[in-house]
Amino acid sequence: MTAEPRIERSPPVSDEVRKTTCYMCACRCGINVHLKDGRVSYIDGNRDHPINKGVLCAKGASGIMQVTAPSRLRAPLRRVGPRGSGAFEEITWEEALETAVSWLRPLRETAPERLAFFTGRDQSQSLTGWWAQAFGTPNYAAHGGFCSVNMAAAGIYTMGGAFWEFGQPDWARTELFVLFGVAEDHDSNPIKIGIGKLKARGVRVISVNPVRTGYSAVADDWYGITPGTDGLLILSLIHCLLEAGKVDLDYLARWTNAGFLVNGTEGPEKGLFVKNAESQPFVIDRRNGQPAPWDGRDTEPDLGAVWDGQRTVFQLMAEEYLRPDHAPEAVAERCGIPAARIRGLAAELAQAAFDKAFLHPQPWTDFRGNRHETMQGRPVSFHAMRGISAHSNGFQTARALHLLQILLGSVEAPGGYRLKPPYPKPVEAHPTPHFVATPGKPLTGPHLGYVRSPADLALRQDGSPARIDKAFSWDAPLSAHGLMHMVIPNAVAGDPYRIDTLFLYMANMAWNSSMNTAQVIEMLTAKEGDAYVIPRIIYSDAYASETVAYADLILPDTTYLERHDCISLLDRPISEPDAAGDSIRWPVVEPDRDVRGFQSVLLDLGARLGLPGMVDDAGRPKFRDYADYMANHQRRPGVGPLMGFRGADGSATGRGAPNPDQLDRYIAAGGFHQAHLPSEAAYMKPWNAAYQDWAVDLGLYDTPQPYLFNIWSETLRRFQLAAEGHGPRQPPDHLRERLRVAMAPLPVWYPPMGEAEGYPVHALTQRPMDMYHSWGSQNAWLRQIRGKNALYLPTAIWEAQGFAEGDYARVTSPTGEIVVPVAHMAALNPHTVWTWNAIGKRRGAWALDPEAPEAVEGFLLNHLISEVLPGAHRISNSDPVTGQAAWFDQKVRIERVGPRALAEPQFPVLPDPPRAGAGRGANFRRKFGRGGAA
Amino acid sequence: MTALPETTARKLGLVIDLDTCVGCQACVTACKGWNDQGYGVPLSDQDPYGADPSGVFLNRVHAYQMQPPEGASVVVNFPRSCLHCEVAPCVTVCPTGASFKRAEDGIVLVNEDACIGCGLCAWACPYGAREMDAAAGVMKKCTLCVDRIYNDNLAPEDRLPACVRTCPTGARHFGDLSDPGSAVSRLVAEREGYALMPEMETKPVNRYLPPRRKGAAGVAPLVPLVDVQATGLAGWLDRMLGKI
Amino acid sequence: MHPAPSVILFTVLSGLGFGVLAVLGLGALPLAGWAAAFAWGLGYALAVGGLGASTFHLGNPQRAWRAFSQWRTSWLSREAWASVAALLVLAPTAMSDVFGWGLPRILGGLGAALAALAVLCTGMIYAQLRTVPRWNHWITPALFLAFAALGGAIVTVRLPWALGLCAILAGLLVAAFQRGDGAFAARGATLGSATGLDRLGAPAVFELPHSGPNYLTREMIFVVGRRHAAKLRVLAVVLACLLPAAILAALPAPVAAVLATAVHLAGAFAARWLFFAEAEHVVGLYYGRR
Ligand SMILES: Nc1nc2c(c(=O)[nH]1)N[C@H]1C(S)=C(S)[C@@H](COP(=O)(O)OP(=O)(O)OC[C@H]3O[C@@H](n4cnc5c(=O)[nH]c(N)nc54)[C@H](O)[C@@H]3O)O[C@H]1N2
Ligand SMILES: Nc1nc2c(c(=O)[nH]1)N[C@H]1C(S)=C(S)[C@@H](COP(=O)(O)OP(=O)(O)OC[C@H]3O[C@@H](n4cnc5c(=O)[nH]c(N)nc54)[C@H](O)[C@@H]3O)O[C@H]1N2
Ligand code: SF4
Ligand code: SF4
Ligand code: SF4
Ligand code: SF4
Numbered sequence A: 001m002t003a004e005p006r007i008e009r010s011p012p013v014s015d016e017v018r019k020t021t022c023y024m025c026a027c028r029c030g031i032n033v034h035l036k037d038g039r040v041s042y043i044d045g046n047r048d049h050p051i052n053k054g055v056l057c058a059k060g061a062s063g064i065m066q067v068t069a070p071s072r073l074r075a076p077l078r079r080v081g082p083r084g085s086g087a088f089e090e091i092t093w094e095e096a097l098e099t100a101v102s103w104l105r106p107l108r109e110t111a112p113e114r115l116a117f118f119t120g121r122d123q124s125q126s127l128t129g130w131w132a133q134a135f136g137t138p139n140y141a142a143h144g145g146f147c148s149v150n151m152a153a154a155g156i157y158t159m160g161g162a163f164w165e166f167g168q169p170d171w172a173r174t175e176l177f178v179l180f181g182v183a184e185d186h187d188s189n190p191i192k193i194g195i196g197k198l199k200a201r202g203v204r205v206i207s208v209n210p211v212r213t214g215y216s217a218v219a220d221d222w223y224g225i226t227p228g229t230d231g232l233l234i235l236s237l238i239h240c241l242l243e244a245g246k247v248d249l250d251y252l253a254r255w256t257n258a259g260f261l262v263n264g265t266e267g268p269e270k271g272l273f274v275k276n277a278e279s280q281p282f283v284i285d286r287r288n289g290q291p292a293p294w295d296g297r298d299t300e301p302d303l304g305a306v307w308d309g310q311r312t313v314f315q316l317m318a319e320e321y322l323r324p325d326h327a328p329e330a331v332a333e334r335c336g337i338p339a340a341r342i343r344g345l346a347a348e349l350a351q352a353a354f355d356k357a358f359l360h361p362q363p364w365t366d367f368r369g370n371r372h373e374t375m376q377g378r379p380v381s382f383h384a385m386r387g388i389s390a391h392s393n394g395f396q397t398a399r400a401l402h403l404l405q406i407l408l409g410s411v412e413a414p415g416g417y418r419l420k421p422p423y424p425k426p427v428e429a430h431p432t433p434h435f436v437a438t439p440g441k442p443l444t445g446p447h448l449g450y451v452r453s454p455a456d457l458a459l460r461q462d463g464s465p466a467r468i469d470k471a472f473s474w475d476a477p478l479s480a481h482g483l484m485h486m487v488i489p490n491a492v493a494g495d496p497y498r499i500d501t502l503f504l505y506m507a508n509m510a511w512n513s514s515m516n517t518a519q520v521i522e523m524l525t526a527k528e529g530d531a532y533v534i535p536r537i538i539y540s541d542a543y544a545s546e547t548v549a550y551a552d553l554i555l556p557d558t559t560y561l562e563r564h565d566c567i568s569l570l571d572r573p574i575s576e577p578d579a580a581g582d583s584i585r586w587p588v589v590e591p592d593r594d595v596r597g598f599q600s601v602l603l604d605l606g607a608r609l610g611l612p613g614m615v616d617d618a619g620r621p622k623f624r625d626y627a628d629y630m631a632n633h634q635r636r637p638g639v640g641p642l643m644g645f646r647g648a649d650g651s652a653t654g655r656g657a658p659n660p661d662q663l664d665r666y667i668a669a670g671g672f673h674q675a676h677l678p679s680e681a682a683y684m685k686p687w688n689a690a691y692q693d694w695a696v697d698l699g700l701y702d703t704p705q706p707y708l709f710n711i712w713s714e715t716l717r718r719f720q721l722a723a724e725g726h727g728p729r730q731p732p733d734h735l736r737e738r739l740r741v742a743m744a745p746l747p748v749w750y751p752p753m754g755e756a757e758g759y760p761v762h763a764l765t766q767r768p769m770d771m772y773h774s775w776g777s778q779n780a781w782l783r784q785i786r787g788k789n790a791l792y793l794p795t796a797i798w799e800a801q802g803f804a805e806g807d808y809a810r811v812t813s814p815t816g817e818i819v820v821p822v823a824h825m826a827a828l829n830p831h832t833v834w835t836w837n838a839i840g841k842r843r844g845a846w847a848l849d850p851e852a853p854e855a856v857e858g859f860l861l862n863h864l865i866s867e868v869l870p871g872a873h874r875i876s877n878s879d880p881v882t883g884q885a886a887w888f889d890q891k892v893r894i895e896r897v898g899p900r901a902l903a904e905p906q907f908p909v910l911p912d913p914p915r916a917g918a919g920r921g922a923n924f925r926r927k928f929g930r931g932g933a934a
Numbered sequence B: 001m002t003a004l005p006e007t008t009a010r011k012l013g014l015v016i017d018l019d020t021c022v023g024c025q026a027c028v029t030a031c032k033g034w035n036d037q038g039y040g041v042p043l044s045d046q047d048p049y050g051a052d053p054s055g056v057f058l059n060r061v062h063a064y065q066m067q068p069p070e071g072a073s074v075v076v077n078f079p080r081s082c083l084h085c086e087v088a089p090c091v092t093v094c095p096t097g098a099s100f101k102r103a104e105d106g107i108v109l110v111n112e113d114a115c116i117g118c119g120l121c122a123w124a125c126p127y128g129a130r131e132m133d134a135a136a137g138v139m140k141k142c143t144l145c146v147d148r149i150y151n152d153n154l155a156p157e158d159r160l161p162a163c164v165r166t167c168p169t170g171a172r173h174f175g176d177l178s179d180p181g182s183a184v185s186r187l188v189a190e191r192e193g194y195a196l197m198p199e200m201e202t203k204p205v206n207r208y209l210p211p212r213r214k215g216a217a218g219v220a221p222l223v224p225l226v227d228v229q230a231t232g233l234a235g236w237l238d239r240m241l242g243k244i
Numbered sequence C: 001m002h003p004a005p006s007v008i009l010f011t012v013l014s015g016l017g018f019g020v021l022a023v024l025g026l027g028a029l030p031l032a033g034w035a036a037a038f039a040w041g042l043g044y045a046l047a048v049g050g051l052g053a054s055t056f057h058l059g060n061p062q063r064a065w066r067a068f069s070q071w072r073t074s075w076l077s078r079e080a081w082a083s084v085a086a087l088l089v090l091a092p093t094a095m096s097d098v099f100g101w102g103l104p105r106i107l108g109g110l111g112a113a114l115a116a117l118a119v120l121c122t123g124m125i126y127a128q129l130r131t132v133p134r135w136n137h138w139i140t141p142a143l144f145l146a147f148a149a150l151g152g153a154i155v156t157v158r159l160p161w162a163l164g165l166c167a168i169l170a171g172l173l174v175a176a177f178q179r180g181d182g183a184f185a186a187r188g189a190t191l192g193s194a195t196g197l198d199r200l201g202a203p204a205v206f207e208l209p210h211s212g213p214n215y216l217t218r219e220m221i222f223v224v225g226r227r228h229a230a231k232l233r234v235l236a237v238v239l240a241c242l243l244p245a246a247i248l249a250a251l252p253a254p255v256a257a258v259l260a261t262a263v264h265l266a267g268a269f270a271a272r273w274l275f276f277a278e279a280e281h282v283v284g285l286y287y288g289r290r
C-alpha cells in the first residue's frame, strides 16, 4: 500500500477580496468578491454585514454566473425591424443618448405626462423618482404596485411601518412566530437566519399557507388555508381573543387610537373622530370621566367611555368582532380550517403573548414624558407577505393582521415585531402624491405618497385620473406605489389618455411581470395606421430578456459587480431594528464591453435635458456620474443618499456636509455603514422619546414624530363617506359600492373580486428560493436545479381525474388557457394548485437554446390572469384600495390531457439580439476568464 | 491506497438538521462555487445554456413528501452529499488507489491525478455522492472542503466547509463526530441523529437530525369571559375593563 | 444501471475470449499449425479486444496502467492482473501449439486457470456491489464463468461439454432472473431507509434536486419495461443456451461452430444487456426510481 497522497490543505484563496453588495434580490446581502488575476474567482458572504452575517442564498453564491452570462447585452441597440422581430443595430452611446434626448425634450416642453417612466425592482428609486419629478411627468412609479403595496400601505396606514423587509420579529426573544403567506420575501436571508435561530431555541414556528414548502415545510404547525380567506381567519382569531379577554388593554389605551371617540351621528361626520376645539381627537380620562388630550402626560384613556352619546374605537371594534359571524364555527368552512384548529391557534397566541410575557429590564421615557422602569415583553411575532397582499382583499387582510398584533400588544414590544429605521413613520410624515404636470417645469413634489382624504387624489379637473396608471384615482385611492401593471394596457386603451414614450427600467413587462402576457405582447406591437399605439419604448436591461425585443432603444446596463449603486435610507435601506444602515455597490471589476450603469446614464440624460438639480447654473452636468451623485447630492441640507462618513472629515453620521472621500470610506468599511440605536431606543419606537430624538439627530425626520396606531382609520372612513355620497369629491357610481365595502375604517373581509362561475380551483405561484424572477434562468448553475416547472395538484384533483406521472393538464380561466405538466402534492390545500413563478421562458430569450426546457416545458401562469375585471369600465384586477395586482385571486378549471412534451401556449421564437456571444451549448469548464464564457 | 485505514484519528463530518433545512439550495451553489476553483479540476457543465444542461455538483438537495399517521402531509428537504463513510466501499473498489480515506480525519477523497475515470466507485456508493466530471474524466465528490477547514489563508471562523458557512438557516453543522463532547456529537445525541441506509453497512460519519414532531401545540383552550351573546357588549365590557 | 455498449462489449467478448483461450490452454482442442494459429488468434483477439473496449468507458484511459496497483482490495485491479497474467502465461502454449514445440501442457492449464480467474474477477466487480442487489450474489460470477466456459466450448465445438454447459447456463440464467427480481426488496433498502424519513410515513419524491439529468441518473438509473424485459429474458435463454445446443447437436462441426457461436453471442449480448438494464442501484431510491 502506497502512502496517502499529499494534498494542498492551505491553498491561497484569492489575490484580493473586494467587499460589495449582492443584487440578485432586494435583500442586499454583503458579499466578498474574490479576485484571482484580476478576475472574479469566487463569491461568499460578508460575515460583518448586518443583513446576512456571512451567509448567502443560492443566487448570491452563484453571482459569478450573472456576470459571465452569455445573455448579457453588449452595446446600445436601436430597433431596425418591426417590434418583436429582434432586428437591432448596435449604436454608440452618444447616438443612443441623443436619440433619447430628441424624443424626450419635446415632451418635456409640451406635455411631460406623455413620458411614462416606470422602473421594476429598482434599488435606486430615490434617484429615478427624483429624475422623473425633475422631468415633470406625473407618470412614475416602481414595481410596488404589482408587488406588495397592500402590505406596505396597510402597514403605514395602521402602524407606520410594514412587513416586507421593513421590520422583523424579535428573533432573540420571541416565543412564537406565525408566518402568513410567505415563500421567500425580500428579507430572504434574515428570515432564514431568524427561523434558524428559532429552531435552535426550539421556538414554535407556525405557517398559514395553502402550500407547505420551504418555510412552511419546516414550520411546526401548518394551516393549509384556502386562498383569499386569511382575513376571515384573522378576524376570527381576534373574535376568540376578545371573547376571552386576551388583549393588551394597557397597550391599546396608551399607544393606539382605541380610546378615541367616534362620531356616531348620521351625516358627513359620521365615523370620523370627535374633535376638540383645536381639531384634535381626544380621549376620556377614566379617573374623572372628562375629555383629556390624547397625548396628555397623565391621561388614562377610558376605553369604555361613552361621551355625549359617542363611543370609543375600542367599543366599536369589540362590538364588530364579537359578532357571531366572526366565530370560528362561522368561518371554518370558507377558510378550509376546522373551528377547533382556529380556537387552538388563538389559544397558542394568547399563551405566548400573555402566559410567556416578561418584563424587559430597560428603563425608557415615552413621548408623553412618562418614565417606565421596564418594557412589557409580548413574545409573539408575525410576518406576512404576498400570500396576503396579492389578493383584492389584501389591504384589509393586512390591516386585520396588524390589528391582531396590536391587540396582543406585540408591535414594537420586546419579543414582538420590530420596525427598522427609517420606520416607524406615521402617515402624516409621508408626502401626499404630486401629479400636476406643467410643460417645462418639474413636478412640485414626489409622485408617490399617502393620501389622507379624497382631496389628495390625483384627479384632473374633469375628475379623470391624472396618472396613466390611474393611481390615486377612485379606482385605487391609496395606491402608494402606483400600478405598474396597468401602464401598458391603459396607454394602449387611451384610458385615461395616450402617451408618447414608455421608458422602462429592469422590468420584464413583455413576459412574467405582466398579467395577461399574450395580450400585453400584442399591445406592445399594436398599431394605429402605420404607427405603434405606444410610439416609443426605451428600455434598460442588462440581459437579453423577453422585453428587449419590444423596445425601440436599449440602454444596456452593467451588472452588479461593475457599477456604483446606493442602498439608501432615502428609499430601501439595510437597516436592522437596532441600527439604521445603508450600503453601496462599487465596480469591483470593470465591464469588458460597451455598457454603462443605468443611474449614470439617467444623470447624463437629465443633464442633457437640462433638468433642474442635474445641471449647474451654467447648464453643465452637475454630476460626473452616479458615484459623484451618491457623494455630493443633497436631498435636504446635510442629508444625502448615504448617511455614513459625512462632513468634511467624514466623522458625521446622518447629517453633514458632503464628503468627497465618502465612497472610499464605505469601501474601506466593507461597503456599508450602520448607526446603532441606544439601547433605551430599541423598542417601543413610535412612542419612545429616546428613539425619536435619535431619529431626528440622524436626519430621518426633522422633528419628533410620535403617533398612535390606527385601529380605526379616519382616512378610510373619509373615502367611505364619499362613497356614501358625502363631500365635494364623489366617486363614479360604478365604484361606489366597492369603495363602501373596501374602505371600511375597521379591518374587514370581503370575498376576492372577479371570481367567475365554473372555475372552482385557486391557482397560485410561489417564488423558488433559488431563482429571482426571470433572470435566474440565464445562470448555468441555477437552471440545472430548476430548468422547468410543473403545476402541483392536490391529492383530491390528482385522484379524481386519474392523473399519472408525465401527464399534462389543460388549465382554463376566463382569460385564457394553458396546457402544462403536472405533479402531485399532498401537503396542499385541496382547492388549490400552484407552480413556481417565472420559470417558463419565451423561446429564444435569455440566450438560451430555443429547445431549452424552460421554453419547452416551462410555463407561466400569467396567461390566465386578466389585468382587468370582467365587465365594463376596465376596472383593474387589483385591490380596490391600493391597486395592488391581485395575482393570487386567480381561479381556474383543470382537465387532464395525458402525457405530452410541450407546454402551451408557445410563441414565435425570439431572435437573438446582438449580445456577448458564446453560451448556448458551449462546453463550459472555467466559469470566468480562463477561456470559458465570453 | 485503496485499503481503508483501520481507524482514523478523527471523524470529521456534517450533521444536517432536517427540521431546519428550508431547501433553499444555497449550500448547493456555494459548494459548486468553492469547488469550481478549489480542490482538483473545476466542476464542468455541459450544454450550460442549451436544451439539456447538466454538470457536476457535489451536494444536491431533494424534497420528499410523507403522510404521517396523524395530521397533515409533510414535506422535508433533504440535502445529500458524501457521508465520509467509515467502511467506504467507494474506496476499496477503486483499482487505482485514487480514492482514499484519510487516516488523519477520515475524509474520503479522490486523487484526481491518479483517477482513470472508471466510475466503479460511484457504483459502489449507495448515496450517489460521486459524480464523474464529463470534461476532465475524473471522479468528483465532496471533499469536506479539505482545502478550507485547515486553510491558514482563511480567518479561523471561516475554516468551515463552504456549504456550512453559507447555510442561511444554520441547518448544516461541521465537526468531529469521534469526539463525544463535540458540538456535533452532542447535537446528534440530543436530537437522535441517524445514519442513512444502515443496511449498506458503510458506517457513514455524517448524521441527519430528524424533523421534530409537527402539529398542534395542545394549549388549553381559551375560556370566554362571559357569554357575550347573552350579556351583550355591555356585560362583556364590564368584565373586560374591570380588569385594568 | 445504464447498459453501456462499451461495457457490454467488453464483458461479453473478453469472457468469450478467455473461454476460448482456456479451452485451448487445456488442450481440449488439439490443433496445430494454421488451425492453431487461427484458434489462438481468435481467443486472443476476443480477449484483448474486449479488454480494449473496456477502456472506452474510462475518463482517462492513458492512466489505465494505474489500475494494476490495488490488487489487494480491488476486484477491478485483480481483473487487470489476472487478464494480463492469463494472456502472458498462455502465450508460450499458444506458440507451442502453432509451431509444434510440444511444451508441457501444465503451463496451458495454469493459463486456463488464470483465464478463469480473470472471468471470475470480472464477475466479482459486479457481485461485490451491495448497492446493486441484483448483482450482489455468487450467482453473478457463476454466470460470468458459465458464459465464458460455454462460449469457449461452443466456439471450439466441444461436445458434450457444450451441451452440459448449455443446460448449466440456462439454469443459472433462470435462477439469476428469479433471484434478481426479489433481490432489491430482500436487501431492505427503501427510500425510507435511504432518507430515514420513514419515521414520518412512507416517503415519496416531491421535487428532485435538479430538473434535468445528471451523471447519476444517466449512469445508474435505467428503466426497462417489464414486458420488454420478459421477452428479452426468453430470448436470452433461447439464443444463448437452447438454440446453440440444438445447432451443435444437429449440424456438422464447422457449420455448427459458426452458427452456434453467432446465435450464442446474440443471446449473450441480450443477457448482458439485461444484466445491466435490469440491475437497480439503490441510489435510484433517492430519485424515486427503482
Ligand atoms: N428567491 C427569490 N426571492 C425573492 C423573489 C424571487 O423572485 N426569488 N422576489 C422578490 C419579490 S419581488 C417579492 S415581491 C418577494 C415576495 O415574497 P413572497 O411574499 O414570499 O412571495 P411569493 O413567493 O409570491 O409567496 C407567496 C406565498 O403566499 C402563499 N399564498 C398565496 N395565496 C395565499 C393566501 O391567500 N393566504 C396565505 N396565507 N398564503 C397564500 C403562497 O403559497 C406562497 O407561499 O420575494 C422577493 N424575494
Ligand atoms: N404569476 C405571477 N406573476 C408575477 C408575480 C407572481 O407572484 N405571480 N410576482 C410579481 C412581482 S411581486 C414582481 S416584483 C414582478 C417581477 O417583475 P420584474 O421586476 O419585471 O421581474 P424580472 O423578471 O426580474 O425582470 C427584471 C428585468 O431586469 C433585468 N435586469 C436584471 N439585472 C439588471 C440590471 O442590473 N440592470 C438592468 N437595467 N436590468 C437588469 C432582467 O434582465 C429582467 O429583464 O413579477 C410579478 N409577476
Ligand atoms: S438573499 Fe441572496 S440574492 Fe438576495 S441579496 Fe442576499 S445573497 Fe443576494
Ligand atoms: S458516501 Fe459514498 S462516496 Fe462518500 S464515503 Fe460513503 S460510499 Fe464513499
Ligand atoms: S473513477 Fe477514479 S476514483 Fe473512482 S474507482 Fe475509478 S479510478 Fe478510482
Ligand atoms: S463540505 Fe465542501 S465539498 Fe462537501 S458538500 Fe459541503 S461545500 Fe461541498
Ligand code: SF4
Pocket (backbone or CB within 6 Å): B020, B021, B022, B023, B024, B025, B026, B027, B028, B061, B077, B079, B166, B167, B168, B169, B170, B171, B172
Ligand atoms: S443551505 Fe441549509 S437550508 Fe438551504 S438547502 Fe442547504 S442545508 Fe438546507
Ligand SMILES: [Mo]
Pocket (backbone or CB within 6 Å): A143, A146, A147, A148
Ligand atoms: Mo415583487
